[in-house]
Amino acid sequence: MPVVAVENVVFNKKRLTPTLEIVKQELERPGVLPDISRVSVESKGRLSDGNDGYSIKRDGGEVRIISATDIGALYAAYHLIRLGESGREIPESVEESPYYALRILNHWDNLDGTIERGYAGRSLWKWDELPGTISPRYAEYARRNAMVGINATVLNNVNASPAMLSTPYLEKVKALADVMRPYGLRVFLSVNFASPMALDSLPTADPLNPAVRKWWAGKADEIYRLIPDFGGFLVKANSEGQPGPMDFGRSHADGANMLAKALQPHGGRVMWRAFVYSPIDADRAKQAYMEFQPLDGQFDPNVIIQIKNGPIDFQPREAFSPLFGAMPSTPQMVEFQITQEYLGHANHLAFLAPMWEEFFGQVEPSSIKAVAGVANVGDNLNMTGHPLADANWYAFGRLAWNPRLSAEEIAGEWIDRNLIDRGTAPGSVRDRLVGMFTGSREAVxxxxxxxxxxxxxxxxxxxxxxxxxxxxxxxxxxxxxxxxxxxxxxxxxDRTATGSDAVSQYPEPFRSQYADVDKCPDGLLLWFHxxxxxxxxxxxxxxxxxxxxxxxxxxxxxxxxxxxxxxxxxxxxxxxxxxxxxxxxxxxxxxxxxxxxxxxxxxxxxxxxxxxxxxxxxxxxxxxxxxxxxxxxxxxxTLPDLRRVHLGIDNYTNPSSALLDSVR
CATH class of the missing domain: 3.90.1330.10 (Alpha-glucuronidase, C-terminal domain)
Structure with missing residues (x-):
């Protein structure tokens, strides 16, 4: 196929797809590629295992991008931009391929514009304006995800409204999916398990009921007619008041498989959350394991169990969830929280890459199949509230692409790209900033x-x-x-054998290490003892x-x-x-x-x-x-003064003022 020249960027395609048009626009922005006179983009062959990987070859002032997919070419363009913006030279050869095929943000956005555990304003999605009005911020959001390799997004809260699956809202979702598609971002939805009852007055949502199965199959058909590349469903069931299969005497596997069968003809998948804590044991840290581990091997192939990194709830430090590795016949994915629900919201600097690096040091990355992050995105001008909180969105994407990256490396990249002028800043200033970022989570x-x-x-x-x-x-x-x-x-x-015995859920060598007070890491001593x-x-x-x-x-x-x-x-x-x-x-x-x-x-x-x-x-x-x-x-x-502090939901965004007012 002849090469079509577009100024200093050339392609081996006559007609450019919307994605390749973005590649062209990005690479031709002034100053984005200093000292590069020509970039050729070649779509050919199969790189690695056929995913959106890419290679980059440099010969003097010329660069070749080679990828099997247009999205891979876009990721390569953003790799070049990352090098340019951080003041680094383009090496002679680069070979990149994502470690996980699914790298997904989970939004906890509600249809009324509020965000559960959101600290950056209201929802970015203006449901009352869609589908007629398309905010330019939707493309900006998609671009920022693509720049770090995030390839999917769940648009709504896991505490889902059934209205999300109504036809008017699905048409709004289609409008968002159309904006995000050229950036390689597939759309998923959180669904309410009782939607057949809420939307169409079915008398039950029993997953084994033929009418319920037919309803979900029809709903899947409707979604895929509108959004052919729709990713699938995220489900929070039988947890914190959400409906689920256990309301009808069925198991999590029964519920997940019913949805999986509805999506399977279209290539969709079900992400079924393991965040449950029904009172089946006195220790909440044991309950998800007890509820899910016996179901290993009972889930359909297009079901993946989404597990929070720790067994409680996004704490500043947790032992890893013992469910990881405990279901060898069931695909698993990890759920991190990017938004800082328990780490000072958008007021505190808490760079979370060290937390996620710590997790991957305990849980072998190859033992899980995908990575999810609860988004810290809102409609504030910078989308994340705290200007430095963008670094956590960035770090999540980089580690989802390559979980072997170090927190220090990611912090340095982000600081060089977004924060300081590396050409004028002394090395000592940059080093202190990197140290501040990488040490901030431990400080918290x-x-x-x-x-x-x-x-x-x-x-x-x-x-x-x-x-x-x-x-x-x-x-x-x-x-x-x-x-x-x-x-x-x-x-x-006490989670040893003399207490709740939660340590027995862990594999060796962690079981013995956590159980022995002399071997347990200091950072987890009071977790287990x-x-x-x-x-x-x-x-x-x-x-x-x-x-x-x-x-x-x-x-x-x-x-x-x-x-x-x-x-x-x-x-x-x-x-x-x-x-x-x-x-x-x-x-x-x-x-x-x-x-x-x-x-x-x-x-x-x-x-x-x-x-x-x-x-x-x-x-x-x-x-x-x-x-x-x-x-x-x-x-x-004094303690009496502090015990009089009662922060309301409306004033925790400026808690220091509320605190000072309370103790005067």
Whole structure:
């Protein structure tokens, strides 16, 4: 086929697809490829195993992109742009292929425009305007996903409204799918299991009922007539009040397989979430394993079980879920949370790549088949609220493409592309920024819940410390005391054989390691053990002293971030794409706006860290009966003052002000 020249980018196709038109536009943007005079894009052969991989060859000022698919060529173009924007040279040869075939964002967006656990404004999807009005932000969103290799998106909340499957809404979904398709982004939907009852008044949603099966098959046919490349369904069933097959005496496998059979003729798949915690055991951490592991081998081939990275709920640090690897005859995928429900929302810097790197260090990447991330995207100008929170969206995409990348490497890439001018910034400034990013998650763990403590947040919105929280009528496993088990004897949840025996669900060598207090990692000690306050730690401190030390270290770390940020101020890129949601309204250049917005949030984070430190040291100190170590001083609050703090759902976006108002 003859080569068609388009300025400095040429293709071996006469007619360019919408995807290749994007490749052309991206590569011809001014300055995107310095020192490159010509790029040829060749679609031929089968790269690797036939997925959207690519190769790049450079010979002086000429570059060849070779891919079996147009989407692979687009990913290659974004690889070149990533190198150019981060100030790196294009090597003579690059060979890339995604580790996982499915790399998907999960949106928890509701049809009324709200976002559950969303901290970046309202939903990006304007359902009341669709399908007639197409916001240019939809293509911007698709582009930002494609730039890091994300290839699928679930548009709506797992707590799904049945209306999502109504014909008017499916026509709106089609409009979004049409925008996203050229960027390689396939659309999925969360579905409510009782939709046949809600939409068409069927008397049941029993997955073995022939009328119910017929309804879902017809609904799948309708969807694929509108969206031929529709990806499939995400399902939250029999959890937190959501309907599911167990309401009708059926199993998770019965429910998932019924949907799978409806989608199978069209090539669709079912992602069935394992986030369940029915009271079948006193320890919530055991319940998903107990409910799902016996079903291994009973699911249809196009069902994949979606499992949160930990057995509780997106905590700053968790042991990995024991379900991973426990269902060898069932495909599994991991669900990470990009939005920071338990990590300071959009106020705190918490770069999550180290958390996900830690997970992949324990769970072999090849043992799972796909990766999902709960999106931190909203309609704020920068889409993520905190300007630096874009780094977590970026990191998720990069690790979903290649789970062997290091957190440090990803942080450096993002900083060079988006934040500082590498040509003028001293290496020491960049190094301190990378260190701030890569250390931020551990700092959050330290000032919130060190040594394996978990779920001691304020009730409901999960912002701020309330280890003393009691809510009449609430489930025990929604309250902090259930998890920290503080008493005069010690602290922590005993999950060894003398306690709940959750360790027995883990494979070796983790089972023995977690069960042995002398071998269990410090970061998980109080997750698996109830330890005496005087327990000797590896550091030589007692457990109480170590707890205070960690809280102090976390607060000290984030207090130092303002110094790092101040040093970076002269080198923030004037062309930064981060566009802070608040500061852009100010009359100032983009670089100054980004700096001011982030600095404001770092001040909030430092205050919040002190709040966490004071609340937890003072509260747990009541049980330890031991003096607060000198290094933990000064404490800025009293426990009675802190116990009077009650943040409402409406004011946790500016919690430091609410905190200060409460304790005056």
């Amino acid at each position: 763990v330290n000032y919130m819940m060190p040594l394996g403590l978990h779920h001691i947040f304020a009730y409901g919105h999960h912002y701020g410390p309330e280890p003393w929280c009691q809510v009449p009528g609430a489930r025990a496993d929604w309250l902090p005391g259930y998890y920290h088990q503080a008493d005069s004897a010690g602290l922590g949840f 109830h330890l005496p306050w005087s327990h000797p730690m590896r550091s030589g401190r007692t457990m109480w002293e170590e707890l205070c030390h960690r809280y102090t270290a976390g607060a000290d770390s984030v207090a130092g971030y303002q110094s790092v940020w101040a040093d970076a101020r002269p080198y923030i890129k004037s062309s930064t794409p981060l566009r802070p949601a608040v500061a852009m309204a100010m009359d100032m250049p983009a670089d100054e706006a980004v700096w001011e917005d982030v600095n404001r949030r770092l001040i909030i984070q430092a205050r919040d860290a002190q709040w966490w430190k004071d609340a937890c040291i003072l509260y747990f100190g009541q049980f330890s009966g031991m003096p607060v170590p000198d290094e933990a001083y000064p404490l800025h609050h």
